[in-house]
Amino acid sequence: MSFDVEAIRKQFPILTREIHGKPLAYLDNAASAQKPLAVIESMRNSFEHSYANVHRGLHTMANETTEAFENARVRVAKFLGAAENNEIIFTKGATEALNLVAYGLMDEIKAGDEIIISKMEHHSNIVPWHFLRERLGAVIKWIPVLEDGTLDLDAYKALFTKRTKLVSVVHMSNVTGTINPVKDIGRIAHEHDCIFVVDGTQAAVHIPVDMMDIDADFYAMTGHKLYGPTGIGALYGKREWLERLRPFQGGGEMIEDVFEDRVTYQDIPHKFEAGTPPIMEAIGFGAAIDWLSNFDRQAIIDHEMALYDHALQGLQEINSFRLIGNAPNKGAVLSFALEGAHAHDVAQILDRYGVAVRAGQHCAQPLMEVFGVHSTARASFGIYNTIEEVDRLIAGVKKARLFLS
Ligand SMILES: Cc1ncc(COP(=O)(O)O)c(C=O)c1O
Known part of the structure; x- marks a missing residue:
């Protein structure tokens, strides 16, 4: 087109x-961006012709809805260049995606461990790390921002110590529009054996992003800024990390077995999708990605x-x-x-x-x-x-x- x-x-x-x-x-x-007819109609069409809960029933509409929901996951995976569809977790937005990572890492971070973020972050990539500071005694270190609105990468390199465990930065600032060199930032983080998290909320809308190239361990995005509906976003996570993370919320669909004395969990991605997911929103999100992908x-x-x-x-x-x-x-x-x-x-x-x-x-x-x-x-x-x-x-x-x- x-x-x-x-x-x-x-x-x-x-x-x-x-x-x-x-x-x-x-x-x-x-x-938040406005919605094209392609998104509005895809949701209305589903509500009018095929709506049921997902992953539950054996009846036709449950199967159709499950297929449409899972197809949306495939679209997100392709859009982000993920290695596999199961590395995409549906969340209610980027905020929930980042909170999921921080909460999931509760077992990995110990008192005195250091987390590097930047002064350019949206509060949704600051406050979840403050939770780890408050609850676990983690230490937050800040990458300074230079006068032109870029990150001070020399200062960043100097922040690492043996206690540094994680780096989390925004890909594109929602305030200045600065696009950060996340590939380089991530390489340096990995050289120090750190987990690398990227807030891709704005970037995913405006520039093509490729998980294989960026090599982030986690990448958060949202639907409503990408011409899709509210109430839906996605977390990309490398399989080995998603398997290692503790589940964020407990409930139906995320479990394998529940006994009086123990519980076992589903494989990814379902381990992180407790309860009825935002089904129609995911379908609308998939339609938004299809719509946007039609353009150069x-x-x-x-x-x-x-x-x-x-x-x-x-x-x-x-x-x-x-x-x-x-x-x-x-x-x-x-x-x-x-x-x-x-x-x-x-x-x-x-x-x-x-x-x-x-x-x-x-x-x-x-x-x-x-x-x-x-x-x-x-x-x-x-x-x-x-x-x-x-x-x-x-x-x-x-x-x-x-x-x-
Ligand atoms: C850079 C950035 N990160 C995170 C968020 C939060 O996204 P959501 O509204 O999907 O939770 C926003 C929203 O403004 C943002 O601009």
């Missing part, structure tokens, strides 16, 4: 909406980066505009501050013009401290955004600058 933004927009019914009498310009894709991924990157460049050029002309993060390798996420203006006020003014952006700390408080800001406004671009929408962003920020001076 060739890249035609107007044709793509027609597949997103919500984009015809008006906000305060103005056409919607949805530039909050890093928070490089054409999407080029399109999104053209929007980013255009936005930056226009915004830079505005008095006291400050770009947050200008890494040489980044995705189409543009965070900024306007001196003397609160980011929330900027976002509210933009909303009056139909332009949806995010404002706040973006669940990345340590990174806000690095840049010495309390919050930022963030425009994040997706496959369906247009230059005209970017022009409306620029015009809106100019108005905000006038009102808030």
Whole structure:
């Protein structure tokens, strides 16, 4: 399929909406993306024609639903380049995927063991490690972030000691769009016999990712930012690690046998999928992956980066505009501050013009401290955004600058 933004927009019914009498310009894709008809219809179709619980029944619809659910797993595995389908665990999102890893490693981490994360992390790749600090006495060490929004890799190398057990970093920042060299970071982690975890929530949407190439032990992603439904995400884990991890939640479907005095578990992936999984959401997730995979991924990157460049050029002309993060390798996420203006006020003014952006700390408080800001406004671009929408962003920020001076 060739890249035609107007044709793509027609597949997103919500984009015809008006906000305060103005056409919607949805530039909050890093928070969550809108859904194409392919996703909406795949879920509606399943609800209307073949719905039952999975892995339980012997009846036709249970079998059909199980097949559709497992097919979604195959799609995720292929999308991530996993060695086998069973290395994909369905979770309710990236947050749950990262919590699953941290909880599962409770038996591996001892008091005084060190965990390296970066100052660029989303809270979902910080707080689970704090749990291990609080409960087990693990020590968290931080990779600093340089002025341009890249990781200080020399400082990273110097953080390792004999007690370092794990490194967990974000692949693409949700605040600055910085794309981290995760392959190199992982190689260094493995040279020190450390477990390597990657938060791929944003990266998986915007750049092709390949587990064989990155060689992460765990990679977390989510459906709702990838044009799929909420309530579904995935954790990739190497088989040997998933087998070693303790199960995250207990209940039906994850067990093999339950006795009064003991319990045995299913093989992966089911060992980590207790209870009724988000069946329809997984089917919608699979449809989103199919839909996205129809496009030339490089054409999407080029399109999104053209929007980013255009936005930056226009915004830079505005008095006291400050770009947050200008890494040489980044995705189409543009965070900024306007001196003397609160980011929330900027976002509210933009909303009056139909332009949806995010404002706040973006669940990345340590990174806000690095840049010495309390919050930022963030425009994040997706496959369906247009230059005209970017022009409306620029015009809106100019108005905000006038009102808030
Ligand atoms: C970098 C990053 N990691 C993790 C998350 C959490 O993802 P989820 O909403 O799927 O739990 C987000 C969501 O904003 C994110 O941007």
